[in-house]
Amino acid sequence: MLRRRRARDAQVTPQSAARAAADVVLPHTITSGARAGLRRSRRSLRPVGRLDRRLTTAIGRLPRSSVDDAMLALTRSANHSGLWFATASVLVAGSRRTRRGAMRGLMAIGLASLAANGLLKPLVPRRRPAADLLPVERALPDRPTSSSFPSGHSASAMAFAVGVAMESPRTGLVLAPLAATVAYSRVHVGVHWSSDVAVGSVLGAGVALLTRRWLPVRPIDEAVARPWAGAPELVDGDGLSMVVNSGSGRPGTDPVEEIAEALPKAHLVRLDPGDDLMALLREAADHPGTQALGIAGGDGSVAAAARMAEDLDLPLAVMPAGTLNHFGRDVGVYDLQEVVDATGSGEAVAVDIGELQAYSASTGPAGGERVVFVNTASFGGYPEMVRERERWEDHWGKWPAASAALIRTLVRARPIRCRIDGDTTAVWMLFVGNGPYAPSGMAPSYRPRLDSGLLEVRYLRADRRFSRARAVVGLLLGTLGHTRTYVEHTATTLDVELLDGPVEVATDGEVMVAGERLCFSVADHPVPVYRRDESRWPERTSPW
Template sequence: MRNRLRPTNALDRRLVERTARLRPSPADQLLRSLSMSANHSRLWMAVAAGLFVAGGRAQRRGAVRGLAAVSLASGLANGVAKPLFPRRRPPAKAVPLMRRLVKPPVSSSFPSGHAASAAAFTTAVALESPATAAAIAPVALAVAYSRVHIGVHWPSDVVVGAALGSGVALGTRRWWAVRDDEPATLGAAKLTDPLPDGRGLLLVVNPSSGSGEGIEQLATLRGRLPAAQILELDDSLELSAEIDARVRRDDIVALGVLGGDGTVSGVAEAAVRQNLPLAVFAGGTLNHFARDIGVEEPGTTFAALDSGQLVLVDTALVRLDGTEERVFVNTASLGGYPDFVRLRERWERRVGKWPAAGLAMLCVLFRAQPLRAMIDGERADLWMLFVGNGAYHPADQIPMSRPRLHDGTLDIRYLRADLRFSRTRLIWATFTGTLDRSATYVHRRVAQLGVQVDGAPVSLATDGEVNHQAMTLDFASQPAALAVFRSLPDETE
């Protein structure tokens, strides 16, 4: 082994000697300070905090993924690799006195934990926001090089540490999928009469959505759509009946909605029932449906109203106890899943969707009671059931994105409670990225699904709203049931 390492050791010595011969400069103090700032990953925690406070959605996800990767890489480098592969650090006199640390580290030189953390953080951020990672990369490279410049690591320690950190960061994709922020592919496009100034549009507004931001956005919509009728929601209003009455009474040719997913779902249900097109304005906290159909920016919807351009998308229907029907545009869930959704959405803006989902799953699994049910005639004890309108990705992890909204598909996932140690097995499979190989996880893509619950009625959550209870639930996809205003990219450029 020593014979094999001799060429590497000789190269390390030559590189350190060459570094030592560099003339003194202000960079010496800068690199030493930078290296010390990265002790215990303090530098990366500070950068992550900055991204989280000042960055957008991708930057916040990158910050959380980066810290997770740093924790894993640092643990492997310092807790596993160093004890297994002990190596002496460069001699104290390897670099000039002015560069040296007052208290140099005494642990194994191989590999560099600082380089591992720097590479792990930068690579993890690159998975979510390449542009942000490009800005961080020079700092990460400087941190890695600084360990050689101040004489505490051999160059090969730094190279291996960086490779370890990058590998760990790339490996996070196995249990935390990289979200695709591109809109879903939608159905056929069609044209209707343009609605200049919103003439003939009934716009339903939820003033309390998005932490009250709906009020501010409403002023913009009033100015841009002065001819539209405005219907503001309050606790005393029965939305479905009010929309039906106004459509019968007034010259309403389209519906609009400003609010979050719950509000959008309620108005979409009325649009399907009345066979009217829907204009969506993102006004909630998360706006999954608006993001998936590509109308997060109001200009896209304004352009479509002016041109009369529509795109057809799927919705899903659930029939409750054979009588009441509910349309949803994103997801429906029962068992522990409604609690899971509430917890995940409460935390995901702070820590990112996957960490929030993982923590929410732990909380729900530890306190949930199994749900006994028949799934399409087959007996199953469940912890939770997820029904998605459209095919969600990834198939073998917690669903993160929806690439299609036009193929008449329900995405069915449930967690079995009738196997030994099912809680433990589910937690292990989730955090190791092996759900697809776990017998406790069932995933199907179908056009319809029947669920018969044993015992008392259970709560059903649709698009984040938990407001229904039933014992028999029949789900079905409704292909191309909803027409939404959306201009094609070439019409908005």
Template structure:
């Protein structure tokens, strides 16, 4: 290998000097500390949807590649770098690295970022890949790496880029589908549409009523506080303008009256609107004028035998409501995934275990999560759904009755091995019961804290609601 490396280095050094030498040197140094890739990620992050997912996955892949190549690979496999006199003086870097030559950290980061971006956006990767290849070759051209260092570094980066799918499957963030497409009433200018608006939704408490009236001149707009007093017998469709809590309240009425639901994303996070593929008021208006929609399932929970409460996204017992609150509080500053990890560790540290009988089996748990339809990823950071008509509930919980359960859970989550951990359980069920032993606890549904109780009955309703999309 050494003889082959030296032969290839001499062949590269024999190339005629050109202006490209200056460009290659600058490209090589621009990749120091992955600066060029973080810049590319910042540009991709300005593109909603695929662009932002590609940027986030790329940054995660860079972190893994940089740590593996520099903190592990170079320590385990020490190798002397090529002698400076193997390449012409004009090509040599001003500051030659002094760490081990094997593997190339620059090549690992370049390949990891490109692979991760390609998983989310092949079009963006087509622009990134030539630059990544040039960065990898530049390490040989400037004489700071042997060719085998670059090849092995690139292979390492490729593997780590693909490995991100273990924690974050491709497709997370895509709109969910339903096998039950339906035709909904066509509402020209919103005629026959009553929209329930929450003026306190959204990050700035902006009242969406004016924007709604401009989009649907013939629609009726009411406040969320007046929802219970309305007669919807002459209404053709209901609308909800607000966050997930507002949408869930209106969806419950729509499901009970058999009316289709138009969702206007006017909250802070808009999880449900994202999952059905509605990103703006304009998209909702287009759907109401074309009559396009789909039938979706709903989850319900009855507390101590009371009337069931509908939930669109999730319900939870134990520390999970605190986890969501902490994650959302720090998401803008840290990013969603780091904020989720921080919230998980903190809640697990502070939480008190619950003794419950879940689906007929008694056990002690830290928290219980219930999703309306199965969520992805399958670890304990559920983010999105592929289907909304499965007729199943996604049930997840962390056991507290095994030694060092919290530490073992965190380590398994970091290793992407929760499916093998004794501390974590995940099931897809059409319905189940949870009986809490001891003091009553509160249920949280769609981000809203509900009543306290000791017996919770969960059910899935496969096609209970029609939504415009």
């Protein structure tokens, strides 16, 4: 009785419902010409409206079942992307691929929500399906009042699923049916037309693909490097002397005990707070029978060990266990098992080492201090930007954190006058990479190669009008590489003179030296670093 009264009061007919399905509400503020154009567009969309009407009517005639309750629960779980945030928290605890997929998926959700709810819904107001078209027990009781076009739930669902699939295809295949079901649920509970869902889904997928503009998909998990045939086989760690940072590793786990269990024949030296790292590395290298040097710690510790290994012509085994592990990720060593496999089979690759000679006004050409870096060296606002990004990226994701960190750093930075390879300029920040980095024109993220013999130089010029604003806009739009304030090139050497006195230089995340003249180069001889040949260990590859 109630349903018949509601239908009679609303005077819903097949013709009026079809018109409502394609109806765009015309604001009174638009001009008569624009109004006429919108009416023509509405007439051209009437076939779509009729199809929407038929599909919604067919769904309304389905018999009552437990599917109705499941659809109501599912569509509510996706409100404000709650379902996808919960899924992302699970993926973050998985493999490195799923972690990257979760970050990209959340980034895609943010952009898709902005496009669907912030732009298209206000621009294209559309009436939602009438409540009379579905049984009362199936319809969503708390119906939205915003425009029906497009479906924001569908956009977010597909954005997340496609974003995850770009990093972890197998996980994406698992999520795709769930995302499609969430999209369908919006029609099943009567709050969207099928065309709203279709457009929202296409929008979400397109936005996820667009994230490659700011965050390129890393094609491989490890950088390319030529194999090193002379690395000794260290079965069970026999012949390996490793310095282990006692404060690294998983919380509640003593890394020394864990490594000793995995490599029972290795000679381990504990590094406690306040200890002299270089002295302990020398002690480890001098241990009788040492054939390779090892380090368990972050990038700063790895750089010190690489310098010692280079000086003594020893191969290096790296166990990433610190706050910053960019070198381990680029090499392709992610856990202790990979160290065990690589050292036991003698599998290693050649890795370039960057050098920095810093001079002051009181020292001559031979008086410069030599610093070795395995990842990057930088001065100006770049070290501060890295610290800010590392502090925020676990919560925001790498690209949003990098953007926010760059903006904050540029606001507080001061121009640094310098002479770069003889050309006088002023910069906000300068970055030198031990090898070419990707992506180009954005915040450097990873290295495709480890043995190029080149340095990558990037800096933001401060001698252009509105250089700060242009840099920020370029970063946000993904066009930084095309602005005249941004310079990027590769070189075998780099000579920088600081015209206003010495500046501090950070290498591998730590401030190491200050100087008035900085000479960067690549070391003459690469360092062999143990890395497992994945083609020989197919059973250990990630299922994701």
